[in-house]
Amino acid sequence: MLTAEDGIQTIERGSIVTPRGFYAAGMHTGVKRKRNDLGMIYCDVPASAAALYTKNMIQAAPLQTTKDSIASEGKLQAIIINSGNANACTGKQGEQDAYTMRHATAQQLELPDHRVAVSSTGIIGLPMPMDRIIPNIKELHLDTDQEAATAFNESILTTDAIRKSTCRQTIIDDSPVTMAGSAKGSGMIEPNMGTMLAFVTTDAAIEPDMLQLALKDVTDKTFNCITVDGDTSTNDMVLTMASGKAGNESLTPDHKDWNAFVEMLRATCEDLATMIARDGEGATKLIEVNVSGAHDDQQAGQVAKTVVGSSLVKTAVYGADPNWGRIIAAIGRSGADINPETIDAFVGPVQLLKNSQPLAFSEKEASDYLLQDTITITIGLNNGDGIGKAWGCDLTYDYVRINASYTT
Structure with missing residues (x-):
């Protein structure tokens, strides 16, 4: 049995849906020629949420939509993500399209709009193909199996050569707490994040402000320490959701296992960050x-x-x-x-x-x-x-x- 002294272990067959409460889905809608291009993460309870975004002054419409959602109460239950189109530099129509994606997802899941985050990645400056995205949101079949996790992992990729995912576990309050991540990124990668998306799920109990504190500290040591080509994109986002289903006492810096949680988050983000760096466009090393x-x-x-x-x-x-x-x-x-x-x-x-x-x-x-x-x-x-x-x-x-x- 894993003990607190054992530290953090890797769950080899774990995925974004391994933490309790999480589901995922991915599918091909035709926005891209072949690979999946629409994905979703869902939590069956309101989850504490925290996020960080690109420092590029030009930011894609979905980032503002997600900021608005998290600002409402610090809780999310779903993230809708498309690849193949960044919805960046698309003006008022792009803003409307991002909120339409949020609303359609909320309707499908019977959630308030502010419980949904939106993320996009792909080509900058093209109108969103809403005729392909919106009808297919209802066709996403959420599940907790490896097939669903793999379909999601593929749905967020652009020029990536490989899917990027990891899963870790540690002991908090004498109970196992699990954390998993999925990411994309291959080009336009520069410290302070690049054209990367990273999503982290955990079943730890932690309030949104404490989760934001941990994520900021960890991101500075992981995602902000990678570079492929020196370009910072318009769509970068790292977003974390915590379901609380592990049943631990809510984590704060005063909790005896705070450092164990932060270290697991750091290890998870470092896994994803190094996968992104290794998969740099055209990279061999x-x-x-x-x-x-x-x-x-x-x-x-x-x-x-x-x-x-x-x-x-x-x-x-x-x-x-x-x-x-x-x-x-x-x-x-x-x-x-x-x-x-x-x-x-x-x-x-x-x-x-x-x-x-x-x-x-x-x-x-x-x-x-x-x-x-x-x-x-x-x-x-x-x-x-x-x-x-x-x-x-x-x-x-x-x-x-x-x-x-x-x-x-």
Whole structure:
């Protein structure tokens, strides 16, 4: 039996519907050529809700609709999501369409409108194909099985090559509490979220304001630490729902198991974030940058994000070229408070720099390491106690090919 001391375990066959109270559905309506393009998550009780959104000043209509829903009472029971059309830069009609999607979903589920969130992803600037979306909302068949979860996972994808989901469990108040997540994201990914959607369900009991507190802290350490191409989209959203069906005492920072809950949320979001980074458009490798010895944690993260987001670092990793000049140049332009004479750098097990001076190293060993599909770059700034990390991917010919023909 799992105990509190065991920490967090992964549920290998778990999904977005594994936490108690949750259902899902997904289907193909014709908005996209082949893959599912309409999905729903449903909770059979009003669930505490929390969300964070893109920091792009141009925001798609569904984001405002969802903000309005959550602001009403902090509770949701459903999320309706479409892919293939972002409903962004679509003016007053786009706003009306997002609220129409909300109302149609609420009617179908016999809920107040404000208990429904709306999310969209896809091509920017095209009118919503409401003639395909609205009639099919009633055709979504909610269930709690793996087939329903898989159909939902597929319904939110755009240029993604893989579905992204995870499920975790820990002990709170001596009872098992489950959390699961599903996400999409492959391009237009930059720290502060990118064209990514992430949905997290849990059966923990927690009030909306406490859930928002935990989500903000965790997002800064996970989704805001990934980058694919430096572009921040108009539709990014991470949304969490908590059904309370685990029966624990409501979680606050004073609860003895608060840290266990936050750590499970962090692990769930990190799972999804690294899946997004690994699935970057055209990517062949996941890159993780670990930084220590910074002035503080914020600056360590700043250095890590700059290095993993550098096009020159990304192309060097793609070409298996251990060009440490790319790394130290990115560190130097990160804006962090660094000592230019105390930097250590490693690619995998191979140390390239010590105190900012090049070391003799086996170029073959370093190049062979860079041929792997998961690459770790370790940086020691030796300038303080701050630590941080970030994730990204290599930059390949296929990234250009995919994005050169995205709308055609």
